[in-house]
Amino acid sequence: MHFTSERRLEDALEREFTLGDIPGILWTPEPAAAPAPLILMGHPGGLGRMHPRLVARALACTAAGYAAATIELPGAGDRPPFPAVDEARTDLQRVLKAGEPVTEDIVDRLVLPLVETAVPEWRVTLDALLALPGIGGPVGFSGGVIAIATRLALVEPRIAAAVLFAGSYVPRSILEEARQVTIPLLVLLQWDDEGNDRQQALDLFDAFGSRDKTLHANMGGHTGVPHFEGDSAGRFIARHLK
Amino acid sequence: MHFTSERRLEDALEREFTLGDIPGILWTPEPAAAPAPLILMGHPGGLGRMHPRLVARALACTAAGYAAATIELPGAGDRPPFPAVDEARTDLQRVLKAGEPVTEDIVDRLVLPLVETAVPEWRVTLDALLALPGIGGPVGFSGGVIAIATRLALVEPRIAAAVLFAGSYVPRSILEEARQVTIPLLVLLQWDDEGNDRQQALDLFDAFGSRDKTLHANMGGHTGVPHFEGDSAGRFIARHLK
Numbered sequence: 345m346h347f348t349s350e351r352r353l354e355d356a357l358e359r360e361f362t363l364g365d366i367p368g369i370l371w372t373p374e375p376a377a378a379p380a381p382l383i384l385m386g387h388p389g390g391l392g393r394m395h396p397r398l399v400a401r402a403l404a405c406t407a408a409g410y411a412a413a414t415i416e417l418p419g420a421g422d423r424p425p426f427p428a429v430d431e432a433r434t435d436l437q438r439v440l441k442a443g444e445p446v447t448e449d450i451v452d453r454l455v456l457p458l459v460e461t462a463v464p465e466w467r468v469t470l471d472a473l474l475a476l477p478g479i480g481g482p483v484g485f486s487g488g489v490i491a492i493a494t495r496l497a498l499v500e501p502r503i504a505a506a507v508l509f510a511g512s513y514v515p516r517s518i519l520e521e522a523r524q525v526t527i528p529l530l531v532l533l534q535w536d537d538e539g540n541d542r543q544q545a546l547d548l549f550d551a552f553g554s555r556d557k558t559l560h561a562n563m564g565g566h567t568g569v570p571h572f573e574g575d576s577a578g579r580f581i582a583r584h585l586k
Numbered sequence: 587m588h589f590t591s592e593r594r595l596e597d598a599l600e601r602e603f604t605l606g607d608i609p610g611i612l613w614t615p616e617p618a619a620a621p622a623p624l625i626l627m628g629h630p631g632g633l634g635r636m637h638p639r640l641v642a643r644a645l646a647c648t649a650a651g652y653a654a655a656t657i658e659l660p661g662a663g664d665r666p667p668f669p670a671v672d673e674a675r676t677d678l679q680r681v682l683k684a685g686e687p688v689t690e691d692i693v694d695r696l697v698l699p700l701v702e703t704a705v706p707e708w709r710v711t712l713d714a715l716l717a718l719p720g721i722g723g724p725v726g727f728s729g730g731v732i733a734i735a736t737r738l739a740l741v742e743p744r745i746a747a748a749v750l751f752a753g754s755y756v757p758r759s760i761l762e763e764a765r766q767v768t769i770p771l772l773v774l775l776q777w778d779d780e781g782n783d784r785q786q787a788l789d790l791f792d793a794f795g796s797r798d799k800t801l802h803a804n805m806g807g808h809t810g811v812p813h814f815e816g817d818s819a820g821r822f823i824a825r826h827l828k
Binding site: 535546549550554555556557558559560561562563570572575576579583 | 777788791792796797798799800801802803804805812814817818821825
């Protein structure tokens with residue numbers, strides 16, 4: 345892990361890094377007290393474009409005493425293109441424009457390669473982050489592509505709790521994997537999200553094997569998550585990571 | 587409104603009352619500061635049986651500076667029987683025991699007479715409560731039979747926000763009335779409530795016309811609402827009543 349930049353933001357230190365060819369950003373509370381619990385922050389891809397929103401989420405974490413980190417999605421931002429996923433995305437846009445149904449084949453080709461690539465990248469990132477002096481555990485995951493978060497919650501035992509955002513396509517195989525997930529979950533669903541299949545989101549919530557799982561559904565469209573849900577997520581994380 | 591008993595509980599004054607032949611209980615913060623906003627607390631019927639849980643909810647209200655009040659349901663507790671509803675309840679128990687479907691006819695006969703009777707009773711109770719010196723507004727409603735709460739939210743303009751518990755049968759006509767409800771709502775749903783039709787609860791949440799509505803779904807069965815949802819309800823009420 346190589347740090348490539350560093351700047352102070354309110355009560356946090358923001359450091360960009362690269363891990364191999366994966367770019368990422370780490371925010372740590374300043375001044376650092378004891379080793380901080382860590383929140384891995386997912387996002388839909390494009391660190392540059394997402395930066396203002398990621399900073400807002402990260403500063404909420406550091407204000408509560410957590411470190412926060414994110415990495416770029418495969419094929420997004422400045423990373424090399426991911427032709428298979430790009431092709432599936434083109435197919436998706438074509439059927440959406442034509443008003444045709446989004447087939448399982450398209451969803452699988454769009455999402456599964458991302459899951460297969462991103463999950464091991466998050467895990468090596470986690471290795472590197474937990475080796476840093478100011479970062480301890482436990483570890484939470486928050487947001488991003490829900491299929492990636494689901495796989496990560498299943499295979500990565502260091503993740504103790506996750507806040508998931510039901511706003512993206514879910515391959516059927518991931519729905520099956522969800523049944524084996526057992527960590528505490530808070531699932532946020534935008535009820536009137538025109539780009540999201542509500543029934544699929546409810547099916548996924550139902551599928552999760554976790555005994556402690558909560559669904560929060562709100563109005564306001566895909567990007568209209570109410571401000572108070574940030575506080576809800578913070579309280580959920582605090583219940584499980586402290 | 588005649589007060590029939592009075593006792594001190596922590597930082598609250600609990601007073602039983604009768605309004606005509608309707609028994610009820612009022613809890614007010616002690617010492618009283620400015621006129622308190624008021625929370626009307628619904629319940630499934632049986633003030634005596636429900637008293638410990640009602641006191642816990644009421645003390646959470648008074649601790650936050652609200653007055654809280656409840657009245658007995660028609661036909662419940664010490665009130666005269668409600669033969670039509672009792673007959674529908676007997677029919678319901680019979681079909682549940684036989685594993686037969688619960689028909690719309692049974693639900694209508696079970697719930698609509700309660701709604702027709704209880705809603706005007708809540709409204710005259712509200713008149714009487716708001717005429718007391720220590721009680722101001724705004725007014726919130728919380729819990730109880732969701733069909734009663736839905737009708738009340740529709741017809742009683744003094745109710746500014748409501749916390750609803752999706753745990754009872756909903757006649758189709760009430761589902762239609764829900765489309766005209768516009769006040770802010772927090773709907774609590776026990777996802778694995780064996781005695782509750784989950785799809786009906788989701789349909790009802792969907793039907794509400796409120797622009798500001800939130801669904802919280804949790805595990806734990808009908809009576810297993812997690813403790814943290816009490817805090818959620820408190821924050822929701824505070825956002826809308828203060």
